[in-house]
Amino acid sequence: MYRYDQYDQSIVEARVEEFRDQTKRRLAGALTEDQFKPIRLMNGLYLQLHAYMLRVAVPYGTLSARQMRMLAHIARKYDRDYGHFTTRQNIQYNWIKLEDAPDILAELATVEMHAIQTSGNCIRNISSDQYAGVAAEEVADPRPWAELLRQWSSFHPEFTYLPRKFKICVIATQEDRAAMRLHDIGIELVKRDDVVGARIFAGGGMGRTPMVAPEIKDFVAEDDLISYVEACLRVYNRYGRRDNKYKARVKILIHALGADEYRRQVEEEFAAIKQLALDPPKAELDRIRSYFADPAYETGLSEEIDRSDPAFALWVDQNVKSHKQAGYAIVNISLKPTGGIPGDASSAQIDLIADLAERYSLDELRVTHAQNIVLPYVKKADLHTVWQALDNVGLAEANLDLISDIIACPGLDYCSLANARSIPVAQKIAERFADPARQRDLGELKLKISGCINACGHHHAGHIGILGVDRRGKENFQLLLGGSGAEDASLGSITGPGFDEDGVVDAIEKVTDIYVRERIEGERFLDTYRRLGMKPFKDALYG
Protein backbone atom coordinates (compact mmCIF):
# COMPACT_ATOMS: atom_id res chain seq x y z
CA MET A 1 0.00 0.00 0.00
CA TYR A 2 1.01 3.62 -0.45
CA ARG A 3 3.51 5.10 2.00
CA TYR A 4 3.91 8.82 2.61
CA ASP A 5 6.95 10.52 1.15
CA GLN A 6 8.53 13.51 2.89
CA TYR A 7 6.06 15.91 1.26
CA ASP A 8 2.98 13.98 2.40
CA GLN A 9 4.32 13.70 5.94
CA SER A 10 5.40 17.31 6.26
CA ILE A 11 2.07 18.58 4.88
CA VAL A 12 0.09 16.53 7.38
CA GLU A 13 2.32 17.45 10.32
CA ALA A 14 2.19 21.14 9.43
CA ARG A 15 -1.60 20.93 9.27
CA VAL A 16 -1.72 19.40 12.77
CA GLU A 17 0.37 22.21 14.23
CA GLU A 18 -1.70 24.83 12.44
CA PHE A 19 -4.87 23.31 13.90
CA ARG A 20 -3.28 23.08 17.35
CA ASP A 21 -2.68 26.81 17.27
CA GLN A 22 -6.17 27.52 15.94
CA THR A 23 -7.75 25.40 18.66
CA LYS A 24 -5.70 27.15 21.32
CA ARG A 25 -6.85 30.50 20.00
CA ARG A 26 -10.46 29.37 19.95
CA LEU A 27 -10.31 28.17 23.55
CA ALA A 28 -8.60 31.42 24.57
CA GLY A 29 -11.26 33.51 22.85
CA ALA A 30 -9.13 34.89 20.02
CA LEU A 31 -11.40 33.16 17.49
CA THR A 32 -15.21 33.18 17.57
CA GLU A 33 -17.18 30.05 16.73
CA ASP A 34 -18.15 31.60 13.40
CA GLN A 35 -14.46 32.00 12.59
CA PHE A 36 -13.44 28.62 13.98
CA LYS A 37 -16.22 26.41 12.62
CA PRO A 38 -14.99 26.24 8.99
CA ILE A 39 -11.48 25.58 10.29
CA ARG A 40 -12.46 22.67 12.50
CA LEU A 41 -14.66 21.24 9.74
CA MET A 42 -11.68 21.27 7.36
CA ASN A 43 -10.00 19.09 9.96
CA GLY A 44 -12.89 16.64 10.17
CA LEU A 45 -14.26 17.93 13.48
CA TYR A 46 -18.03 18.37 13.60
CA LEU A 47 -20.25 19.39 16.51
CA GLN A 48 -22.87 16.67 16.69
CA LEU A 49 -25.82 15.82 18.89
CA HIS A 50 -23.90 14.84 22.02
CA ALA A 51 -20.35 16.08 21.50
CA TYR A 52 -17.73 16.83 18.88
CA MET A 53 -17.42 14.11 16.26
CA LEU A 54 -14.14 13.44 14.46
CA ARG A 55 -14.24 11.79 11.05
CA VAL A 56 -10.92 10.23 10.08
CA ALA A 57 -10.13 9.62 6.42
CA VAL A 58 -9.35 6.14 5.17
CA PRO A 59 -8.22 6.83 1.58
CA TYR A 60 -9.96 4.39 -0.77
CA GLY A 61 -10.72 2.27 2.29
CA THR A 62 -7.23 0.79 2.62
CA LEU A 63 -5.49 0.44 5.99
CA SER A 64 -2.45 -1.29 7.42
CA ALA A 65 -2.57 -3.19 10.71
CA ARG A 66 -0.55 -0.40 12.32
CA GLN A 67 -3.09 2.20 11.22
CA MET A 68 -5.99 0.03 12.40
CA ARG A 69 -4.34 -0.29 15.82
CA MET A 70 -4.08 3.48 15.97
CA LEU A 71 -7.83 3.70 15.35
CA ALA A 72 -8.38 1.37 18.31
CA HIS A 73 -5.96 3.40 20.42
CA ILE A 74 -7.85 6.63 19.69
CA ALA A 75 -11.17 4.98 20.54
CA ARG A 76 -9.73 3.78 23.84
CA LYS A 77 -7.78 6.88 24.86
CA TYR A 78 -9.90 9.74 23.57
CA ASP A 79 -13.37 8.36 22.94
CA ARG A 80 -15.67 5.83 24.60
CA ASP A 81 -13.92 2.69 23.46
CA TYR A 82 -15.53 2.31 20.06
CA GLY A 83 -15.63 3.75 16.57
CA HIS A 84 -18.17 3.83 13.78
CA PHE A 85 -17.18 2.79 10.24
CA THR A 86 -19.11 4.87 7.73
CA THR A 87 -20.63 4.55 4.28
CA ARG A 88 -17.75 6.65 2.96
CA GLN A 89 -15.18 4.04 4.04
CA ASN A 90 -14.09 6.32 6.89
CA ILE A 91 -14.33 6.03 10.68
CA GLN A 92 -16.07 8.42 13.07
CA TYR A 93 -15.61 8.96 16.78
CA ASN A 94 -18.66 10.31 18.55
CA TRP A 95 -17.36 11.64 21.86
CA ILE A 96 -14.32 13.75 21.07
CA LYS A 97 -13.25 16.71 23.19
CA LEU A 98 -12.14 19.82 21.30
CA GLU A 99 -9.20 20.20 23.63
CA ASP A 100 -7.99 16.68 22.64
CA ALA A 101 -8.48 17.04 18.90
CA PRO A 102 -4.97 18.37 18.05
CA ASP A 103 -3.34 15.54 19.99
CA ILE A 104 -5.50 12.99 18.18
CA LEU A 105 -4.53 14.41 14.81
CA ALA A 106 -0.88 14.34 15.86
CA GLU A 107 -1.18 10.68 16.80
CA LEU A 108 -2.88 9.92 13.48
CA ALA A 109 -0.05 11.65 11.62
CA THR A 110 2.45 9.22 13.14
CA VAL A 111 0.79 6.45 11.12
CA GLU A 112 0.24 8.51 7.96
CA MET A 113 -3.39 9.33 8.66
CA HIS A 114 -5.44 12.51 9.00
CA ALA A 115 -8.96 13.92 8.96
CA ILE A 116 -8.50 16.19 5.95
CA GLN A 117 -11.12 16.02 3.15
CA THR A 118 -13.73 14.51 5.45
CA SER A 119 -15.82 17.67 5.61
CA GLY A 120 -16.35 20.97 3.86
CA ASN A 121 -17.06 21.88 0.26
CA CYS A 122 -13.91 20.31 -1.11
CA ILE A 123 -13.07 17.11 -2.95
CA ARG A 124 -13.68 14.51 -0.29
CA ASN A 125 -11.77 11.36 0.49
CA ILE A 126 -11.60 9.21 -2.67
CA SER A 127 -13.50 5.93 -2.42
CA SER A 128 -12.91 2.66 -4.23
CA ASP A 129 -13.66 -1.04 -4.48
CA GLN A 130 -12.86 -2.96 -1.31
CA TYR A 131 -11.63 -5.84 -3.47
CA ALA A 132 -9.16 -3.62 -5.37
CA GLY A 133 -6.05 -5.51 -6.32
CA VAL A 134 -7.48 -8.92 -5.49
CA ALA A 135 -10.55 -9.24 -7.71
CA ALA A 136 -9.86 -11.61 -10.58
CA GLU A 137 -11.87 -9.68 -13.15
CA GLU A 138 -10.42 -6.18 -12.64
CA VAL A 139 -8.57 -4.53 -15.53
CA ALA A 140 -6.05 -2.87 -13.19
CA ASP A 141 -5.74 -2.01 -9.53
CA PRO A 142 -7.82 1.19 -9.17
CA ARG A 143 -5.92 2.39 -6.09
CA PRO A 144 -2.93 3.99 -7.84
CA TRP A 145 -5.44 6.12 -9.77
CA ALA A 146 -7.29 6.89 -6.55
CA GLU A 147 -4.03 7.81 -4.83
CA LEU A 148 -3.04 10.08 -7.72
CA LEU A 149 -6.41 11.80 -7.43
CA ARG A 150 -5.94 12.05 -3.66
CA GLN A 151 -2.62 13.81 -4.09
CA TRP A 152 -3.98 16.10 -6.80
CA SER A 153 -7.08 16.99 -4.80
CA SER A 154 -5.50 17.47 -1.35
CA PHE A 155 -5.51 21.20 -0.59
CA HIS A 156 -6.16 21.94 -4.28
CA PRO A 157 -6.39 25.74 -4.08
CA GLU A 158 -8.96 26.04 -6.85
CA PHE A 159 -11.28 23.41 -5.37
CA THR A 160 -11.15 24.12 -1.64
CA TYR A 161 -14.32 26.25 -1.74
CA LEU A 162 -16.54 24.50 -4.26
CA PRO A 163 -20.28 25.19 -4.34
CA ARG A 164 -20.73 21.95 -2.35
CA LYS A 165 -18.85 18.82 -1.35
CA PHE A 166 -17.54 16.64 -4.16
CA LYS A 167 -17.14 12.85 -4.05
CA ILE A 168 -15.05 10.77 -6.45
CA CYS A 169 -14.97 6.99 -6.72
CA VAL A 170 -12.64 4.77 -8.77
CA ILE A 171 -13.36 1.13 -9.61
CA ALA A 172 -11.86 -1.27 -12.12
CA THR A 173 -14.43 -4.02 -12.59
CA GLN A 174 -17.79 -4.15 -14.32
CA GLU A 175 -19.22 -5.39 -11.05
CA ASP A 176 -19.65 -2.28 -8.96
CA ARG A 177 -19.14 -2.81 -5.24
CA ALA A 178 -18.59 0.89 -4.49
CA ALA A 179 -21.79 2.62 -5.72
CA MET A 180 -19.61 4.32 -8.31
CA ARG A 181 -22.46 5.87 -10.32
CA LEU A 182 -23.83 7.52 -7.21
CA HIS A 183 -20.80 9.78 -6.88
CA ASP A 184 -20.21 13.28 -8.24
CA ILE A 185 -17.59 11.70 -10.47
CA GLY A 186 -17.46 7.96 -10.95
CA ILE A 187 -14.48 6.45 -12.71
CA GLU A 188 -14.48 2.94 -14.10
CA LEU A 189 -11.14 1.74 -15.41
CA VAL A 190 -11.59 -0.05 -18.72
CA LYS A 191 -9.28 -1.59 -21.27
CA ARG A 192 -9.31 -0.57 -24.93
CA ASP A 193 -6.88 -2.15 -27.36
CA ASP A 194 -4.97 -3.46 -24.36
CA VAL A 195 -4.57 0.05 -22.96
CA VAL A 196 -6.11 0.92 -19.61
CA GLY A 197 -8.05 4.15 -19.44
CA ALA A 198 -10.93 5.69 -17.54
CA ARG A 199 -14.62 5.74 -18.31
CA ILE A 200 -16.00 8.87 -16.67
CA PHE A 201 -19.46 9.31 -15.18
CA ALA A 202 -20.53 12.56 -13.57
CA GLY A 203 -23.49 13.96 -11.71
CA GLY A 204 -24.53 11.04 -9.56
CA GLY A 205 -25.43 11.23 -5.93
CA MET A 206 -28.01 10.60 -3.28
CA GLY A 207 -29.28 13.22 -0.84
CA ARG A 208 -32.55 15.04 -1.42
CA THR A 209 -32.21 14.88 -5.22
CA PRO A 210 -30.88 11.41 -6.04
CA MET A 211 -29.46 10.80 -9.50
CA VAL A 212 -27.54 8.05 -11.27
CA ALA A 213 -24.55 9.57 -13.05
CA PRO A 214 -24.65 9.62 -16.85
CA GLU A 215 -21.55 8.70 -18.83
CA ILE A 216 -19.58 11.80 -19.78
CA LYS A 217 -16.62 10.22 -21.54
CA ASP A 218 -16.15 6.65 -22.71
CA PHE A 219 -12.36 6.62 -22.50
CA VAL A 220 -9.79 8.96 -21.01
CA ALA A 221 -6.17 7.96 -21.43
CA GLU A 222 -4.07 7.54 -18.32
CA ASP A 223 -1.98 10.65 -19.00
CA ASP A 224 -5.10 12.77 -19.51
CA LEU A 225 -6.91 11.75 -16.33
CA ILE A 226 -6.00 14.63 -14.07
CA SER A 227 -6.64 17.21 -16.78
CA TYR A 228 -9.99 15.67 -17.61
CA VAL A 229 -11.16 15.51 -13.99
CA GLU A 230 -9.87 19.04 -13.50
CA ALA A 231 -11.99 20.13 -16.45
CA CYS A 232 -15.07 18.45 -14.93
CA LEU A 233 -14.44 20.32 -11.68
CA ARG A 234 -13.74 23.65 -13.37
CA VAL A 235 -17.03 23.67 -15.24
CA TYR A 236 -18.79 22.85 -11.98
CA ASN A 237 -16.86 25.41 -9.97
CA ARG A 238 -17.69 28.08 -12.52
CA TYR A 239 -21.38 27.37 -13.03
CA GLY A 240 -22.50 25.34 -10.01
CA ARG A 241 -25.09 27.21 -7.95
CA ARG A 242 -23.91 28.98 -4.83
CA ASP A 243 -27.20 30.68 -4.00
CA ASN A 244 -28.95 27.55 -2.70
CA LYS A 245 -27.02 24.77 -0.95
CA TYR A 246 -29.74 22.29 -1.82
CA LYS A 247 -29.19 22.89 -5.51
CA ALA A 248 -25.41 23.27 -5.41
CA ARG A 249 -24.18 19.74 -6.17
CA VAL A 250 -22.79 19.04 -9.64
CA LYS A 251 -25.68 16.67 -10.35
CA ILE A 252 -28.05 19.65 -10.33
CA LEU A 253 -25.85 21.54 -12.79
CA ILE A 254 -25.59 18.56 -15.13
CA HIS A 255 -29.31 17.94 -14.89
CA ALA A 256 -29.98 21.59 -15.72
CA LEU A 257 -27.50 21.76 -18.60
CA GLY A 258 -28.10 18.25 -19.86
CA ALA A 259 -25.28 15.72 -20.04
CA ASP A 260 -24.46 16.64 -23.66
CA GLU A 261 -23.97 20.32 -22.92
CA TYR A 262 -21.97 19.60 -19.77
CA ARG A 263 -19.79 17.22 -21.79
CA ARG A 264 -19.29 19.88 -24.47
CA GLN A 265 -18.16 22.41 -21.90
CA VAL A 266 -15.88 19.89 -20.21
CA GLU A 267 -14.29 18.98 -23.55
CA GLU A 268 -13.72 22.66 -24.31
CA GLU A 269 -12.16 23.20 -20.89
CA PHE A 270 -10.11 20.02 -21.23
CA ALA A 271 -8.65 21.23 -24.53
CA ALA A 272 -7.56 24.45 -22.83
CA ILE A 273 -6.21 22.75 -19.72
CA LYS A 274 -4.25 20.20 -21.68
CA GLN A 275 -2.08 23.05 -23.00
CA LEU A 276 -1.01 23.76 -19.43
CA ALA A 277 0.64 20.35 -19.03
CA LEU A 278 -0.90 19.75 -15.61
CA ASP A 279 -0.85 15.97 -15.84
CA PRO A 280 1.93 14.39 -13.83
CA PRO A 281 4.65 12.57 -15.74
CA LYS A 282 4.06 8.88 -16.30
CA ALA A 283 6.90 8.18 -13.90
CA GLU A 284 4.81 9.58 -11.05
CA LEU A 285 1.90 7.22 -11.62
CA ASP A 286 4.43 4.41 -12.02
CA ARG A 287 6.01 5.41 -8.71
CA ILE A 288 2.61 5.34 -7.02
CA ARG A 289 1.73 2.10 -8.79
CA SER A 290 4.82 0.43 -7.39
CA TYR A 291 3.33 0.72 -3.90
CA PHE A 292 0.37 -1.34 -5.02
CA ALA A 293 2.28 -4.08 -6.78
CA ASP A 294 1.09 -7.58 -6.05
CA PRO A 295 2.60 -8.98 -2.86
CA ALA A 296 4.91 -11.98 -2.97
CA TYR A 297 2.16 -14.58 -3.06
CA GLU A 298 3.05 -18.06 -1.97
CA THR A 299 2.52 -20.63 -4.66
CA GLY A 300 1.50 -24.24 -4.48
CA LEU A 301 -0.99 -23.55 -1.69
CA SER A 302 -3.86 -25.89 -1.01
CA GLU A 303 -7.26 -25.00 -2.44
CA GLU A 304 -8.96 -27.25 0.10
CA ILE A 305 -11.17 -25.86 2.85
CA ASP A 306 -12.24 -28.23 5.63
CA ARG A 307 -15.97 -27.64 5.82
CA SER A 308 -16.71 -30.20 8.54
CA ASP A 309 -17.76 -27.46 10.99
CA PRO A 310 -21.23 -26.38 9.78
CA ALA A 311 -21.05 -22.87 11.25
CA PHE A 312 -17.68 -22.31 9.62
CA ALA A 313 -18.93 -23.68 6.30
CA LEU A 314 -21.88 -21.31 6.44
CA TRP A 315 -19.55 -18.37 7.03
CA VAL A 316 -17.29 -19.44 4.17
CA ASP A 317 -20.24 -19.68 1.80
CA GLN A 318 -21.55 -16.25 2.72
CA ASN A 319 -18.60 -14.07 3.70
CA VAL A 320 -15.60 -15.48 1.84
CA LYS A 321 -15.09 -14.49 -1.81
CA SER A 322 -12.83 -15.80 -4.51
CA HIS A 323 -9.37 -14.30 -4.93
CA LYS A 324 -7.38 -13.79 -8.10
CA GLN A 325 -4.50 -15.77 -6.63
CA ALA A 326 -4.77 -19.53 -6.20
CA GLY A 327 -4.75 -20.62 -2.58
CA TYR A 328 -5.96 -17.25 -1.26
CA ALA A 329 -9.40 -15.89 -0.36
CA ILE A 330 -11.05 -12.55 0.42
CA VAL A 331 -12.59 -12.48 3.89
CA ASN A 332 -15.48 -10.15 4.66
CA ILE A 333 -15.90 -9.35 8.35
CA SER A 334 -19.48 -8.35 9.02
CA LEU A 335 -19.95 -5.48 11.47
CA LYS A 336 -23.65 -6.37 11.60
CA PRO A 337 -24.17 -8.86 14.40
CA THR A 338 -27.85 -9.49 15.11
CA GLY A 339 -29.07 -6.71 17.36
CA GLY A 340 -25.81 -4.79 17.03
CA ILE A 341 -25.18 -1.30 15.69
CA PRO A 342 -24.22 -1.39 11.99
CA GLY A 343 -20.63 -0.25 11.51
CA ASP A 344 -19.71 0.01 15.18
CA ALA A 345 -16.66 -1.80 16.50
CA SER A 346 -15.11 -1.71 19.94
CA SER A 347 -11.43 -0.94 20.38
CA ALA A 348 -10.86 -4.59 21.31
CA GLN A 349 -12.54 -5.72 18.09
CA ILE A 350 -10.56 -3.19 16.03
CA ASP A 351 -7.34 -4.42 17.64
CA LEU A 352 -8.28 -8.04 16.95
CA ILE A 353 -8.95 -7.26 13.29
CA ALA A 354 -5.58 -5.49 13.11
CA ASP A 355 -3.89 -8.56 14.58
CA LEU A 356 -5.59 -10.81 12.04
CA ALA A 357 -4.63 -8.49 9.19
CA GLU A 358 -1.03 -8.49 10.32
CA ARG A 359 -0.81 -12.22 10.81
CA TYR A 360 -3.06 -13.59 8.07
CA SER A 361 -3.65 -10.86 5.46
CA LEU A 362 -0.24 -9.48 4.56
CA ASP A 363 -0.70 -6.57 6.94
CA GLU A 364 -3.58 -5.03 5.04
CA LEU A 365 -7.33 -4.56 5.40
CA ARG A 366 -10.11 -2.57 3.81
CA VAL A 367 -13.18 -0.67 4.97
CA THR A 368 -16.26 -1.10 2.77
CA HIS A 369 -18.99 1.42 2.02
CA ALA A 370 -21.39 -1.19 3.41
CA GLN A 371 -19.73 -0.64 6.81
CA ASN A 372 -17.89 -3.95 6.90
CA ILE A 373 -14.19 -4.83 6.95
CA VAL A 374 -12.27 -6.93 4.44
CA LEU A 375 -9.13 -8.99 4.91
CA PRO A 376 -7.95 -9.16 1.30
CA TYR A 377 -5.12 -11.71 1.40
CA VAL A 378 -6.07 -14.72 3.54
CA LYS A 379 -4.72 -18.15 2.67
CA LYS A 380 -7.49 -20.70 2.40
CA ALA A 381 -5.59 -22.85 4.84
CA ASP A 382 -5.91 -20.07 7.45
CA LEU A 383 -9.63 -19.44 7.04
CA HIS A 384 -10.74 -21.62 9.93
CA THR A 385 -8.27 -20.02 12.33
CA VAL A 386 -9.38 -16.55 11.26
CA TRP A 387 -13.05 -17.50 11.63
CA GLN A 388 -12.47 -18.86 15.15
CA ALA A 389 -10.72 -15.67 16.20
CA LEU A 390 -13.56 -13.55 14.79
CA ASP A 391 -16.18 -15.74 16.40
CA ASN A 392 -14.53 -15.25 19.80
CA VAL A 393 -15.23 -11.50 19.62
CA GLY A 394 -18.65 -11.64 17.97
CA LEU A 395 -17.48 -10.82 14.45
CA ALA A 396 -18.32 -14.04 12.63
CA GLU A 397 -21.86 -13.18 11.52
CA ALA A 398 -22.41 -15.01 8.22
CA ASN A 399 -24.68 -12.43 6.64
CA LEU A 400 -22.80 -10.59 3.90
CA ASP A 401 -25.30 -9.04 1.45
CA LEU A 402 -28.25 -10.64 3.26
CA ILE A 403 -31.18 -8.75 4.77
CA SER A 404 -29.44 -8.27 8.13
CA ASP A 405 -26.28 -6.82 6.51
CA ILE A 406 -27.95 -3.43 6.83
CA ILE A 407 -26.36 -0.11 5.99
CA ALA A 408 -27.57 2.42 8.53
CA CYS A 409 -26.46 5.97 9.20
CA PRO A 410 -26.00 7.02 12.85
CA GLY A 411 -29.44 8.66 12.68
CA LEU A 412 -31.03 10.68 15.43
CA ASP A 413 -29.17 8.78 18.12
CA TYR A 414 -26.03 10.70 17.17
CA CYS A 415 -26.54 13.07 14.25
CA SER A 416 -27.74 16.65 14.58
CA LEU A 417 -29.12 16.62 11.02
CA ALA A 418 -31.24 13.49 11.47
CA ASN A 419 -35.01 13.44 11.81
CA ALA A 420 -35.41 9.86 13.00
CA ARG A 421 -33.39 7.06 14.52
CA SER A 422 -31.95 4.57 12.03
CA ILE A 423 -30.16 2.18 14.34
CA PRO A 424 -33.15 0.88 16.35
CA VAL A 425 -34.95 0.11 13.09
CA ALA A 426 -31.92 -1.78 11.80
CA GLN A 427 -31.72 -3.72 15.05
CA LYS A 428 -35.39 -4.68 14.97
CA ILE A 429 -35.22 -5.82 11.35
CA ALA A 430 -32.10 -7.89 12.05
CA GLU A 431 -33.83 -9.49 15.01
CA ARG A 432 -37.03 -10.18 13.04
CA PHE A 433 -35.00 -11.96 10.34
CA ALA A 434 -32.42 -13.47 12.69
CA ASP A 435 -32.98 -17.04 11.49
CA PRO A 436 -29.95 -17.72 9.24
CA ALA A 437 -31.89 -20.18 7.07
CA ARG A 438 -34.59 -17.58 6.44
CA GLN A 439 -32.01 -14.96 5.53
CA ARG A 440 -30.29 -17.29 3.12
CA ASP A 441 -33.61 -18.23 1.57
CA LEU A 442 -34.29 -14.54 0.91
CA GLY A 443 -30.85 -14.33 -0.72
CA GLU A 444 -29.12 -11.11 -1.71
CA LEU A 445 -31.18 -8.29 -0.29
CA LYS A 446 -29.57 -4.94 0.33
CA LEU A 447 -31.43 -2.97 2.95
CA LYS A 448 -30.32 0.59 3.61
CA ILE A 449 -31.60 3.06 6.18
CA SER A 450 -31.16 6.83 6.42
CA GLY A 451 -32.35 8.99 9.28
CA CYS A 452 -32.88 12.01 7.05
CA ILE A 453 -33.07 13.19 3.47
CA ASN A 454 -29.29 13.61 3.27
CA ALA A 455 -29.15 9.85 2.64
CA CYS A 456 -25.89 8.93 4.37
CA GLY A 457 -27.50 5.49 4.80
CA HIS A 458 -27.91 5.20 1.00
CA HIS A 459 -31.64 4.47 1.22
CA HIS A 460 -32.17 5.44 -2.43
CA ALA A 461 -29.81 2.62 -3.45
CA GLY A 462 -31.31 -0.11 -1.30
CA HIS A 463 -33.20 -3.02 -2.80
CA ILE A 464 -35.28 -2.02 0.16
CA GLY A 465 -34.67 1.48 1.47
CA ILE A 466 -35.98 3.19 4.57
CA LEU A 467 -36.03 6.95 5.07
CA GLY A 468 -36.72 8.35 8.51
CA VAL A 469 -38.70 11.59 8.56
CA ASP A 470 -40.17 13.85 11.22
CA ARG A 471 -43.95 13.88 11.04
CA ARG A 472 -45.31 16.45 13.47
CA GLY A 473 -42.60 15.69 16.00
CA LYS A 474 -42.84 11.91 15.69
CA GLU A 475 -40.51 9.54 13.89
CA ASN A 476 -41.97 8.14 10.70
CA PHE A 477 -40.40 5.82 8.18
CA GLN A 478 -40.95 5.82 4.43
CA LEU A 479 -40.31 2.62 2.54
CA LEU A 480 -38.61 2.53 -0.87
CA LEU A 481 -38.23 -0.42 -3.20
CA GLY A 482 -36.07 -1.11 -6.23
CA GLY A 483 -32.87 0.81 -5.65
CA SER A 484 -29.39 -0.46 -6.42
CA GLY A 485 -25.91 0.92 -5.95
CA ALA A 486 -24.34 -1.80 -8.08
CA GLU A 487 -23.58 -1.98 -11.81
CA ASP A 488 -27.35 -2.09 -12.40
CA ALA A 489 -27.68 1.22 -10.52
CA SER A 490 -31.21 2.47 -9.96
CA LEU A 491 -33.11 4.63 -7.51
CA GLY A 492 -35.79 3.25 -5.24
CA SER A 493 -39.41 4.37 -5.39
CA ILE A 494 -41.47 5.26 -2.33
CA THR A 495 -44.22 2.73 -1.67
CA GLY A 496 -46.70 5.18 -0.16
CA PRO A 497 -47.50 6.55 3.30
CA GLY A 498 -44.87 5.91 5.96
CA PHE A 499 -44.95 3.73 9.05
CA ASP A 500 -43.98 3.97 12.68
CA GLU A 501 -40.94 2.07 13.94
CA ASP A 502 -42.67 -1.26 14.51
CA GLY A 503 -44.87 -0.76 11.47
CA VAL A 504 -41.93 -0.46 9.11
CA VAL A 505 -40.49 -3.74 10.39
CA ASP A 506 -43.85 -5.40 9.68
CA ALA A 507 -43.87 -3.75 6.27
CA ILE A 508 -40.46 -5.24 5.45
CA GLU A 509 -41.83 -8.65 6.30
CA LYS A 510 -44.84 -8.10 4.05
CA VAL A 511 -42.74 -7.16 1.03
CA THR A 512 -40.35 -10.06 1.55
CA ASP A 513 -43.38 -12.38 1.82
CA ILE A 514 -44.57 -11.12 -1.57
CA TYR A 515 -41.10 -11.77 -2.96
CA VAL A 516 -41.07 -15.33 -1.62
CA ARG A 517 -44.53 -15.95 -3.07
CA GLU A 518 -43.88 -14.44 -6.50
CA ARG A 519 -40.21 -15.12 -7.23
CA ILE A 520 -39.15 -17.39 -10.01
CA GLU A 521 -36.04 -19.52 -10.05
CA GLY A 522 -32.84 -17.55 -9.55
CA GLU A 523 -34.47 -14.19 -8.95
CA ARG A 524 -33.23 -11.88 -6.22
CA PHE A 525 -35.68 -9.60 -4.44
CA LEU A 526 -34.61 -6.77 -6.75
CA ASP A 527 -35.21 -8.88 -9.86
CA THR A 528 -38.70 -9.83 -8.75
CA TYR A 529 -39.51 -6.22 -7.97
CA ARG A 530 -38.26 -5.10 -11.36
CA ARG A 531 -40.29 -7.78 -13.12
CA LEU A 532 -43.52 -7.19 -11.22
CA GLY A 533 -43.32 -3.50 -10.45
CA MET A 534 -44.64 -1.79 -7.35
CA LYS A 535 -48.28 -2.92 -7.45
CA PRO A 536 -48.22 -6.32 -5.67
CA PHE A 537 -45.96 -4.93 -2.96
CA LYS A 538 -48.13 -1.87 -2.54
CA ASP A 539 -51.26 -4.00 -2.40
CA ALA A 540 -49.72 -6.09 0.37
CA LEU A 541 -48.74 -2.99 2.32
CA TYR A 542 -51.84 -0.86 1.97
CA GLY A 543 -54.46 -3.00 0.28
Place this chain on the structure above:
Amino acid sequence: MKILTGNDLPTGDVIWWAGDGWSRRVADAVDVGEQGDDLARREEAARHVVGAYVIDATLTDEGPRPAHIKDRIRALGPTVRPDLTLKPADPDVGQWVI
Protein backbone atom coordinates in the same frame (compact mmCIF):
# COMPACT_ATOMS: atom_id res chain seq x y z
CA MET B 1 -41.50 26.60 29.62
CA LYS B 2 -38.44 27.58 27.63
CA ILE B 3 -35.02 26.20 28.46
CA LEU B 4 -31.55 26.97 27.10
CA THR B 5 -29.14 24.33 25.90
CA GLY B 6 -25.86 24.09 24.01
CA ASN B 7 -22.51 22.33 24.18
CA ASP B 8 -19.62 22.93 26.51
CA LEU B 9 -16.89 24.54 24.39
CA PRO B 10 -13.79 22.50 25.39
CA THR B 11 -15.48 19.11 25.90
CA GLY B 12 -18.53 19.29 23.64
CA ASP B 13 -20.74 17.91 26.42
CA VAL B 14 -24.45 18.73 26.20
CA ILE B 15 -25.25 21.36 28.82
CA TRP B 16 -28.36 23.12 30.14
CA TRP B 17 -28.72 26.59 31.67
CA ALA B 18 -29.40 26.07 35.38
CA GLY B 19 -29.91 29.69 36.46
CA ASP B 20 -26.46 30.41 37.83
CA GLY B 21 -24.37 28.33 35.50
CA TRP B 22 -24.51 25.27 33.26
CA SER B 23 -25.42 21.71 34.19
CA ARG B 24 -25.03 18.42 32.34
CA ARG B 25 -28.43 17.30 33.65
CA VAL B 26 -31.59 18.51 31.95
CA ALA B 27 -33.32 18.07 35.30
CA ASP B 28 -31.44 21.17 36.49
CA ALA B 29 -32.63 23.35 33.60
CA VAL B 30 -34.63 26.44 34.52
CA ASP B 31 -37.24 28.43 32.65
CA VAL B 32 -35.45 31.24 30.81
CA GLY B 33 -38.67 32.94 29.72
CA GLU B 34 -37.89 35.54 27.09
CA GLN B 35 -34.26 35.95 28.20
CA GLY B 36 -32.92 32.87 26.38
CA ASP B 37 -31.47 34.56 23.32
CA ASP B 38 -29.73 37.25 25.36
CA LEU B 39 -28.36 34.63 27.73
CA ALA B 40 -27.13 32.55 24.81
CA ARG B 41 -25.27 35.50 23.30
CA ARG B 42 -23.71 36.42 26.64
CA GLU B 43 -22.62 32.89 27.48
CA GLU B 44 -21.27 32.21 23.98
CA ALA B 45 -19.25 35.41 24.13
CA ALA B 46 -17.85 34.26 27.47
CA ARG B 47 -16.90 30.91 25.84
CA HIS B 48 -18.97 28.96 28.37
CA VAL B 49 -21.07 27.37 25.64
CA VAL B 50 -21.12 26.80 21.89
CA GLY B 51 -24.17 26.46 19.67
CA ALA B 52 -26.62 27.63 22.34
CA TYR B 53 -30.33 27.64 21.49
CA VAL B 54 -33.68 27.91 23.24
CA ILE B 55 -36.16 25.03 23.19
CA ASP B 56 -39.66 24.36 24.42
CA ALA B 57 -40.08 21.96 27.32
CA THR B 58 -42.74 20.83 29.74
CA LEU B 59 -42.22 20.63 33.47
CA THR B 60 -42.73 17.10 34.83
CA ASP B 61 -42.17 15.45 38.21
CA GLU B 62 -38.67 14.54 37.00
CA GLY B 63 -37.93 18.06 35.84
CA PRO B 64 -38.08 19.69 32.42
CA ARG B 65 -38.81 17.39 29.49
CA PRO B 66 -37.79 18.81 26.07
CA ALA B 67 -40.69 19.00 23.65
CA HIS B 68 -38.83 17.55 20.67
CA ILE B 69 -37.40 14.05 20.49
CA LYS B 70 -34.06 15.38 19.20
CA ASP B 71 -33.55 17.37 22.38
CA ARG B 72 -34.70 14.49 24.56
CA ILE B 73 -32.01 12.34 22.93
CA ARG B 74 -29.50 15.13 23.50
CA ALA B 75 -30.56 15.25 27.13
CA LEU B 76 -30.25 11.52 27.65
CA GLY B 77 -27.64 10.14 25.27
CA PRO B 78 -27.97 7.61 22.44
CA THR B 79 -30.98 5.35 22.99
CA VAL B 80 -29.08 2.43 21.43
CA ARG B 81 -26.29 2.63 24.00
CA PRO B 82 -27.96 2.82 27.43
CA ASP B 83 -24.52 2.37 28.98
CA LEU B 84 -23.50 5.76 27.57
CA THR B 85 -26.58 7.66 28.71
CA LEU B 86 -26.97 9.68 31.86
CA LYS B 87 -28.74 6.68 33.43
CA PRO B 88 -26.55 3.72 32.49
CA ALA B 89 -28.05 1.42 35.11
CA ASP B 90 -31.53 1.66 33.61
CA PRO B 91 -31.88 -0.61 30.55
CA ASP B 92 -35.27 0.92 29.71
CA VAL B 93 -34.00 4.46 29.85
CA GLY B 94 -34.66 4.91 26.13
CA GLN B 95 -38.39 4.85 26.81
CA TRP B 96 -38.09 8.35 28.31
CA VAL B 97 -37.19 9.61 24.87
CA ILE B 98 -40.22 8.14 23.17
